[in-house]
Structures are given as structure tokens and as C-alpha cells.
Amino acid sequence: MIEVKNLTKKFDDFVAVDNISFKVEKGEIFAFLGPNGAGKSTTIKMLTTLLHPTEGILRVDGHNPVTESDEVRRSFGIVFQDPSLDDELTAVENMEFHGVLYDVPDKLRKERIEQLLKFVDLYDRKDSLVKEYSGGMKRRLEIARGLLHHPKIIFLDEPTLGLDPQTRNHMWSYIRDLNKNENTTIFFSTHYMEEAERVANRVAIIDNGKIVAIGTPEELKENTKTSSLEDAFLALTGNKIREETGGVAEQMRVMRRAWKR
Amino acid sequence: MKKIYILWLRQIKRYLRARSRIIGSLAQPLLFLLALGYGFGSVYQEAGKGDYFNFLAPGVISMGILFTAIFTGIEIIWDRQFGFLKEILVSPTSRFNIMIGRTLGGATIATLQGVLVMLVAFIFGFHLTNWWNIIPGILMMFLIATLFTALGTMVGSMLEDMQGFQLIMNFLIMPIFFLSGSLFPLEGLPKTLSIVTRLDPLSYGVDGLRDVFLGTGHYNLSTNILILVGITMLFLWLGSYFFKKIEI
Numbered sequence: 001m002i003e004v005k006n007l008t009k010k011f012d013d014f015v016a017v018d019n020i021s022f023k024v025e026k027g028e029i030f031a032f033l034g035p036n037g038a039g040k041s042t043t044i045k046m047l048t049t050l051l052h053p054t055e056g057i058l059r060v061d062g063h064n065p066v067t068e069s070d071e072v073r074r075s076f077g078i079v080f081q082d083p084s085l086d087d088e089l090t091a092v093e094n095m096e097f098h099g100v101l102y103d104v105p106d107k108l109r110k111e112r113i114e115q116l117l118k119f120v121d122l123y124d125r126k127d128s129l130v131k132e133y134s135g136g137m138k139r140r141l142e143i144a145r146g147l148l149h150h151p152k153i154i155f156l157d158e159p160t161l162g163l164d165p166q167t168r169n170h171m172w173s174y175i176r177d178l179n180k181n182e183n184t185t186i187f188f189s190t191h192y193m194e195e196a197e198r199v200a201n202r203v204a205i206i207d208n209g210k211i212v213a214i215g216t217p218e219e220l221k222e223n224t225k226t227s228s229l230e231d232a233f234l235a236l237t238g239n240k241i242r243e244e245t246g247g248v249a250e251q252m253r254v255m256r257r258a259w260k261r
Numbered sequence: 262m263k264k265i266y267i268l269w270l271r272q273i274k275r276y277l278r279a280r281s282r283i284i285g286s287l288a289q290p291l292l293f294l295l296a297l298g299y300g301f302g303s304v305y306q307e308a309g310k311g312d313y314f315n316f317l318a319p320g321v322i323s324m325g326i327l328f329t330a331i332f333t334g335i336e337i338i339w340d341r342q343f344g345f346l347k348e349i350l351v352s353p354t355s356r357f358n359i360m361i362g363r364t365l366g367g368a369t370i371a372t373l374q375g376v377l378v379m380l381v382a383f384i385f386g387f388h389l390t391n392w393w394n395i396i397p398g399i400l401m402m403f404l405i406a407t408l409f410t411a412l413g414t415m416v417g418s419m420l421e422d423m424q425g426f427q428l429i430m431n432f433l434i435m436p437i438f439f440l441s442g443s444l445f446p447l448e449g450l451p452k453t454l455s456i457v458t459r460l461d462p463l464s465y466g467v468d469g470l471r472d473v474f475l476g477t478g479h480y481n482l483s484t485n486i487l488i489l490v491g492i493t494m495l496f497l498w499l500g501s502y503f504f505k506k507i508e509i
Contacts, residue, residue, distance in 0.1 A: 048351050050509045073353040084344035088275045100267040101352035129278075 001026040001153060001185045002047065007056035009042055016042045018209035019056070024202075029179055029186040031200035033193070035237055039209040040189040041081055044157050047187075048078055061152055074102075077151035079143050079159045081189075087131035091122055091141050094130060095148060102149035109148075116144040119174060120167075139163055143171055147178070154178070156188035160195065168192075172199055193230035203229070207237045264354050268362025269369065272333065276370045283374070286332075290325040290378045294318065295385065297444065310446065316477075318379075318387040319470040320443030323405055325378035326371045327463060330406045331434055333367035334413020338420055347509055356504040360414065360497055367410035368403060375402040389474050398473045404489050405466035409437075411496035418503045437463050447479040462492050 002024040009017040017039040024030045034040050045051040047060055049069045058065050061075035085094050092113060099109035117123040120140035130138060139162055146154065154175070160168045176199065178184045190196055196203055197217045204214040213220055213236050217229050224235040276283070298314040298321075305313035340346040349359060376399060379387070389395070416429060440454075441463035450458065458464045469485035472478030478485070 045509065050347060050350060052508060070353050070355070073351055076351075078351055080344060080347055082344055084348045086271065086275075086345050086348075087343070088278055089271065093271075093274065097267055097271060098348070098352075100263055101349070101354050103353070 001028070001061060002030075002187060003057070003059040004043075004047075005057040007043070007046065007058060008054050009039075009046060009051065010054045015209055017046070017053075020206065020209070020211045022204055022211060022214055024185060024187060026185055027179065027183040029176075029199055029201045030188070031196040031203045032187065032189045032206065033191075033196055033203060033233060034189070034206035038206045038237075040206060041157055043206070044078075044155055044187075044189065048076060048155055049073055075151060076153040076155055077102075077146045077149055078155040079146035079157065081157040081161070083138060083142070085130050085138060085142060085145075088129060090127050090129055091117060091133075092126045094141065095145055098145050098148050104149050112148055112150075116147060119170075120144045135162055136164070136167070140167060140171075147174070150178070150182060151184070153185040153187060156186065156190075158189055158191065160190060160192060168195070175199075193228070193233055197229040205233060205236050212236050265358055265362040265365065268349075268359065269366040272363070272366030273369060276333075276373075283377070286325070286329055286374060287377060287381065289328065290321045291381060293324065293444075294321045294378075294382060298385075314386060315388065315475065316446070316471070317444065318382040319474050320441075320467050322375050322378045322382065322402065323441070323443055323463060323467045323470060324438055326375040326402055326406050326466075327409050327438055328434065329374040330367060330371035330409035331413035331416075331429070333370050334364070334410045334415070335417040335420075335426075335429065336367075337363065337414055337417035338423055341509065342422065346507075350507065350509065355501075357497075357501040360411070360501040360504055363414050364407060364411045364497060364500070367414065368406040371406035371410060372399065372403045375399075375406065390476060394473050398470060401466070401470050401473050401486075404486065404493070405463070405470070408462060408466070408489055408493040408496065411493055411500055415496055415500035415503055418500060418507055437461055440464075441467050442479070443467050462489065465489055 004023070005021045007017055007020050008015065020039075020043070032040055032043070042051065046053050046058060047065060049065045049072055052066055060072045063071040063075070065072045086097070089097070095113045095117070096109070099113065104112065114123065117126050120143060122137060122141055122144070125133070125137070130141065133141065143159055146156070156175075160171065163171070172195070175186060179186055188200075200217065202214070202216055203220060205212050205220070213223070213232075215223070220229065220232045220236075221227065224232040226232045226235055294314075294317060298317045302313045305311070305316070310316070337346065340349070379398075416433070440457050440461045442458050443463070447455070447458060447464065447468065465480065465485040465488045468479050469482060469489065472482045472485065
């Protein structure tokens with residue numbers, strides 16, 4: 001379903017993704033793990049047509065994200081790591097917008113929006129502007145939106161960041177059902193190792209732009225002679241804390257606030 | 262088609278929810294209209310040119326449209342910074358349709374803003390020879406609005422953040438406004454200025470609007486429309502080209 005071969009992405013001199021290769025089969029739940037700044041999001045962005053690779057071959061649902069971007073875009077849904085909602089619209093309006101862009105037929109769209117908003121427990125607040133939502137509520141809405149069009153592949157970039165255990169479990173059970181019933185391929189990244197251990201069929205660990213290990217959670221534990229995926233992860237990537245630079249986005253948020261008032 | 266509609270609808274909703282902005286962007290055109298309109302009125306009259314306030318009003322309406330259009334176009338930078346642009350870009354929507362949807366949304370907003378300026382101008386004494394001309398006038402305003410929203414969106418899609426905003430204000434919007442004949446007649450200009458005004462797309466918009474409202478155009482009305490439509494097409498095409506190039 002997803003095929004990556006000798007993929008490299010450079011930003012000027014900085015190599016964010018360094019010659020990685022892997023495959024994800026249809027119906028698989030695949031975890032993509034790594035410390036901050038390891039190249040996870042960059043890889044996901046390349047798979048989802050937002051960035052062009054410097055070198056290498058990519059296939060998503062059999063199509064090339066660079067040259068056949070429309071076919072690729074039709075095949076997946078994504079929950080981004082950072083916010084991507086329109087704050088000035090209501091929850092329902094955000095969902096509607098998404099449903100229309102993905103050609104979900106009117107009747108089905110209405111049904112699913114209601115069902116998903118109930119599922120993430122936002123139905124009572126469906127007509128409130130998103131800017132009035134708390135962080136957790138926004139996160140839940142993003143997840144609901146990403147699931148709206150029932151894609152063949154779902155990309156989840158740290159989807160459970162900032163969610164309480166209840167919501168996290170709730171969300172994963174929905175995604176597993178989707179995986180079972182519709183044979184949806186799931187590709188996700190997370191910092192919660194026990195989460196990856198529990199739901200993923202296979203795991204890839206990326207560090208400094210290179211894949212350092214790939215296999216089932218059991219295989220990784222065996223190879224590193226550790227008892228949990230977290231220990232295996234630390235054994236493979238070391239204990240050093242990584243630097244990550246704050247982007248312009250945060251500065252802009254501050255600026256915009258000043259600008260609007 | 263439906264996708265274009267939903268992109269359009271989103272912008273209209275956002276506009277109607279930001280009431281302070283609607284009022285705020287009326288202030289500048291109003292200032293120009295009153296200070297210059299009344300200030301230069303008598304000089305203009307003595308030069309034998311007639312009613313300056315009436316001459317100026319279409320220029321100031323165009324100014325309101327120009328500013329709103331370019332700003333709503335450039336708003337795409339906010340979408341980029343707040344992540345919503347990603348949501349649009351990963352969707353299976355052709356880049357040309359994204360460009361069209363956004364442009365029509367912004368153009369509708371800018372036209373509404375132009376209509377508001379026009380209504381205010383009426384209150385202060387702007388008058389038409391034939392009031393039925395309001396309808397073709399609004400169409401003309403929409404044409405101007407579409408052109409400059411397309412330009413703004415195109416510029417916005419090339420910028421990463423608002424750092425370049427001052428640059429756009431001083432090197433794009435202001436020259437377009439001041440060199441368009443919004444404030445002065447196009448007849449009898451020095452050679453250089455005359456050439457520059459011909460290169461400014463707003464010249465044709467203002468002139469067309471004056472022609473429709475007052476029947477005193479410098480160029481032919483159909484020339485004006487043809488040039489405006491042509492440039493709009495060019496910007497739309499260029500804009501969707503730049504959209505394809507966006508990487509986040």
C-alpha cells in the first residue's frame with residue numbers, strides 16, 4: 001500500500017531524511033517511531049504530497065505522490081501533528097468543508113458528521129466556533145475530521161498528543177474497527193511506546209533521518225534483549241535529548257493576536 | 262463546482278463574523294474621500310473640471326476594493342501559518358479550483374466592501390446621472406475585485422510569513438493605488454506618468470467605473486473590460502501554477 005525506496009530529503013545542507021526504505025502492506029497498522037526531529041513528519045509530508053522528495057521512489061496506493069498527486073490525495077486521510085482547523089468556523093462547518101472537498105455524498109456526509117461528532121463527544125458543542133474549544137476538544141475534532149471520508153490509508157502524526165487515556169483508548173478502538181471492517185491501512189507516529197506496542201502490527205524506528213530498526217514489536221524486543229518497546233526504543237536511539245527549533249508558526253500566532261485586537 | 266462553492270462560503274462566513282474589520286476598512290477610503298474630495302473641490306472647480314467629489318468617488322470606491330481584495334488574497338499566509346492550508350492542499354481538489362474558489366470568495370468580500378464605500382459616498386453627496394447604472398457599476402466593481410484578489414492570492418502563495426507585508430504595502434498596493442488615476446484625471450499628464458498609468462491595471466478599473474457611473478471615461482469601456490478580464494485570467498493561471506509549487 002505504501003512503498004518507500006531510498007528516500008532522501010534535504011533542506012539546503014541539512015539532511016532530514018537519509019536514504020530510507022520500507023513497505024507497508026494493505027490492512028497493516030504500522031507505527032513510525034523516533035525522537036523529536038528524527039524525520040517522521042518530513043516523511044509523512046512527502047507521502048501526503050505536501051513536500052517533494054530530493055531523491056528516491058515513493059508509492060502510495062500504487063501512485064507517485066509527485067506526479068499523480070490527485071490519485072494519491074484521494075486515497076488517504078490525515079490527522080496532522082499541529083492544528084489545521086479553521087478557528088473562525090464551527091465544528092460542523094469544519095466537518096462539512098472537509099466532506100465536500102473529499103466528495104462524500106450529501107446524505108452520507110450528514111450521517112457521518114453526526115456519528116463522528118457524537119463519537120468524539122462534541123455533538124453538544126457542534127455549533128460553537130472552534131476558537132472557543134479547549135486544546136483537547138480541538139484535537140478530537142481533528143481526529144473526527146480525518147476519519148470522515150473513510151480513506152484507504154489513514155496517516156496519523158502523533159494523533160494522541162495531549163489527549164487523556166479515555167479519549168486515546170476510545171479513538172484507537174474506533175481506528176482498529178475501521179482497520180478490521182474496511183481493511184484500512186494505518187500509518188501512525190507517536191511518542192507513547194506502550195500505545196505503539198499495543199496497536200501496531202509492525203514498527204519502524206527512525207533516528208537522525210535513518211531507519212535503525214524495523215519489525216514487529218516482539219522482534220524489536222528480542223533483537224535488543226529488552227522487555228518493553230520503550231526499552232527497545234531507548235536501546236536503539238540512545239538517551240540523548242534532541243533539539244527541536246520552534247518554528248515561525250508560534251511567532252505568527254503571537255503577531256496575529258496583536259494584529260486582530 | 263461544489264468544492265468551489267464551499268471554499269467561497271468559508272470566506273464569506275469568516276468575513277461576516279469579523280464585523281470590526283468591515284467597519285475598520287471603511288475608515289481609510291472615507292478619509293481620502295472627505296479630505297481630498299472637499300479639500301481640492303474648489304481648485305478643481307476653478308480649473309474648469311467640474312465636481313471633484315463626484316470625480317473622486319469612483320476612485321475611492323476602487324481603493325476600498327483594491328485594499329480589501331489584496332488583503333483577503335494575502336490572507337492565505339494566515340491559513341498557512343495556522344495549518345488550515347494543509348487541510349486544503351492534501352485534499353483531492355485541483356489547484357485551479359482552489360485558486361478560483363478563494364478568488365471568488367475574496368472578490369465577493371471586496372465587492373461588498375466597495376458597495377459599502379459607495380453607500381457612504383452617496384450619503385456625502387456622490388450622485389449618478391442615472392441611478393440604474395448602479396447595477397453595471399457593481400459588476401464593474403466585481404471585475405476589479407476579482408483581478409486584485411487573484412493578484413493577492415498569487416503573492417500570498419509565494420510568501421512564507423508576514424515579514425514581507427510592509428514590502429507589499431509600499432511596493433505593490435500603494436503604487437497601484439496612487440498611479441491609477443484614482444485621484445487625478447488621466448488627461449494631460451506628463452509623458453512618464455502617462456506611461457506608468459497605462460501599466461497599472463487599476464487605471465482601467467477606475468476608468469471603467471467612472472464611465473459606468475458618470476459617463477466620463479478616458480478609455481473605451483470595452484477596452485477597459487477586455488484588459489481587466491485578460492489580466493485576471495493571467496493572474497488566475499499564474500496563481501494556480503504557484504499553488505502547485507507550494508510545499509509546507
